[in-house]
Amino acid sequence: MDSGFALRRAAQTDAMFLGDMLVEAASWRAGGVRPRHEVLNSADHRRYLAGWKRMADDGLVATGAHEVPVGAAWYRVLPQNAPGFGFVGVAVPELIIGVHPLWRARGVGRALLRGVIELAGTQGHARISLSVERDNFARNLYRAEGFALVAEGESRETMARRTR
Template structure:
């Protein structure tokens, strides 16, 4: 338990909530309003959920004290011929994280990030990657938690860290 929330392993039945968190991640800017169906059906985002939960997939869900999910972090190992935004290699899982707006700045994201890095390491992954837009305030969190830029893009960067 982390104050007024706790973490649990993500299950196959969490797919719809992970979709909600994918939409939150895509709409991170204040006033971000890309419709749910647009985010979830776009080729760029669909890869992060299609067929959840595959053998190599894993994740965590943050729940409020009343067991209502409020955030999630999960990873997928994506193939080289269908890479994600943060792809750095075939055996490196790519992290996705989203937190409900009312639960931001309350430690949920940091707890999920630390937990998913630990989980990935316990599953034998030496590194984990993510993609973040340059003006996203979460960059500071990722840096503080040991992520470093490994590839710069036009408006977004790929970051990675070891899980050991």
């Protein structure tokens, strides 16, 4: 059965689309859309994209018909003195994932998640981490794919899993 999408490796030229997916990830609540400039100019979010694609950065892009991007999952290794929401340790990449709303609940997020975990493993990373707001439905996907709770904040959870 054709899933209607394919995965490819993220390139430096995907930076603008990754920005779109970062906005989707930050605006996951129904009716909670945040302006692109607000998300991308926020220090909390900018760290996941600024200077893409650095040596330790990698990821995947899901494409639909005519190779139009519909989702992305990527990771960055962030320093201890400038951690992201999902920081668990030095050299553990933090995962960011976003899927266009029209492509949600169609297997795109799960395929991206599985693919980027495998990619991180092939790049020598033993673990990968992420942060998810406690009421985000994606939390169930992460748990189903082997992510375990590492730390709890007021409204977010940090989760991690082994890549192999």
